[in-house]
Amino acid sequence: MPRTASVGPKVHKPAVFDLFSQRVLVIVGKGGTGRTTVARILADIGTTAGKRVAVIAGTSGTYNLAKEDPLLSFSSLEPGEVLISYLNEHGLGQLGKRLSSTGLASIISTAIPGIADLLVLAKIKQMEKSEAADLIIFDAPASGHFLRLIATPKGLADIAAAGPLKKQSQEVLEMLADPKRLGVAFVTIAEETPVKESIETMEQLKRTSGIEPRVLFLNSMLPSLDKNGGENDILGLDPHSPVYRAARYTAARAASQSRFEELAAKAFSLTPVEIPLVPTVELNEGDVAHLADVIRSQIKATP
């Protein structure tokens, strides 16, 4: 079990998150809070349970999955690239091979804000409908961008009077509205700014799309010292000793951490799933397996 912070958060809704209760899980969080790490670990938990898992990155670039696994697939959907391939598929390919170099794609995406984002969601919907995987984990773009992405189909359903876009928008909206098909997971760290931003994103998401957060992951949780009353332990130690200074540091950070954990738990009405800080800057396979065990003990992931 992960070490919990000194003041445990009050449980408001004791529902345990079920990893397989939705086919698409969207991972949302501020940049640098560890969305990709969470996606990686959840994918590992999924394949361990014998499920076919597809991880989709919302940006292009490298992505280190834990291991080669026949049950695991990976793809990236960068909005600009998705738009260009959509335009190519719809007859613009023969006319302008150089869609991006002629700048047409950027004109279209500026004229219809969100068109590229909609197409990303449409691709995910397609995968979901065709049951390409049992669980699709979408490592979404950073929170600000994500809100725009999720609001897109609604706006576009009105703008695009007819044609392929309208149908896409409606089908994506149906998926967003069905909790069995899609759920949203939040990732944050228990510090003031990231927690407050997550709460803001979560509330806006509820307001604009009616989507309730399914689970809240708190990443990089520092182990707390006070299961045996840490304060008493450091009495009598030399205040200049490394061990004393380290204890004071951890105690101060843990206190702040539990304050913001509580704030987040209350706002989300969820018991946060805690992911302990690992003393490394890059997770290896062993770290992922360890964190998968820790998370598995806090969620439901039975085949």
Add this chain to the structure above:
Amino acid sequence: MLESSKVIICIGTGGVGKTTTAAALGYMAAKAGRHVCVVTIDPAKRLADAMGISELNNTPRKIQTSSDLDLWAVMLDPNSTFDELVQKFATSPEQVEKIFHNSIYHNLTENLSGTQEYMAMEKLHELASDSRFDLLVVDTPPARNAIEFLNAPKRLIGFLENRVFKLLISPTQSIFRPVTLATRILLRTISKVVGAQVVSDAVEFFQAFEGMEAGFKERAAEVQNLLAQDTTSFVLVTGTHKDTIDEALYFASRLDEFDLAVDLVISNRVTPAFGEIESDPQPETPKELMENLDFLVRLRSAELTQLSRLSDVISGDRHILVPLLPHDIGSLGEIQEIGELMVDSASTYVNSVSP
């Protein structure tokens, strides 16, 4: 750098503490007697409140400090900056009206990547000739890739100079009949796929912007020139995680293309040094506390290994490590604390970069 630079540009990916770093550098420079303006974009709320710039406002405001420093801050509003630019370069009030009413123009700042960066540069250009300030500290917009900041002018100008639409609105189009035909088919297809409104909006947009590209281009060249000055410094801001270091290395490698160089690297949120376990002489220390120290020592060592990758692009004496504080940074006092840690760390922390 704080004494002689005229412009300091803070570059880095989102979430590494760029705004805090810019504010702290500004604070320390003002303390050294400079007349400073911090240009920021979308700061976290508490930080904005601390600097007294909680609303979008293109006008610099003086920050209320206890020691009455000459420290100002401005929170950039990209939309109104763009409006001002249009007003400056337009040939007639009618042209301004036409542009302001175009829907593509409305979407430009939010949806064309690079536009916010361009506006940050524009503001920089404007403030550089403001006699109230002798140092500008710029916090660049949060981009997925920090290099967007330098690519911004090229992108926007490329957008404004779109060939397809330029041909379409060109008065001499009849001479280029074949080209026009192909273009027309292209436009018809676009109408079919994404709607006719897009095409008419785009045509209207490029007609309205006709003749203004030159002004934008000239301006971009001036900004480029300002960036290339010896008195302009680039500060790379990173965290300790691998991805922020990767991005910093990538950025540094691309700076060459622009004839620029990194002057300083600031790595935030580094686990502090507490000293080694062996140096602890107390035998009856609880096991749990020993483990805690061991954990932090290992964490710091992993971070330093990661940070040492930056030694290829910056020498050790220009790499500042700012320790992670047990509390959030959101008040002027805390900004000052970070600023002092930065200046201190020039001597205390730097030597420990290589593990």
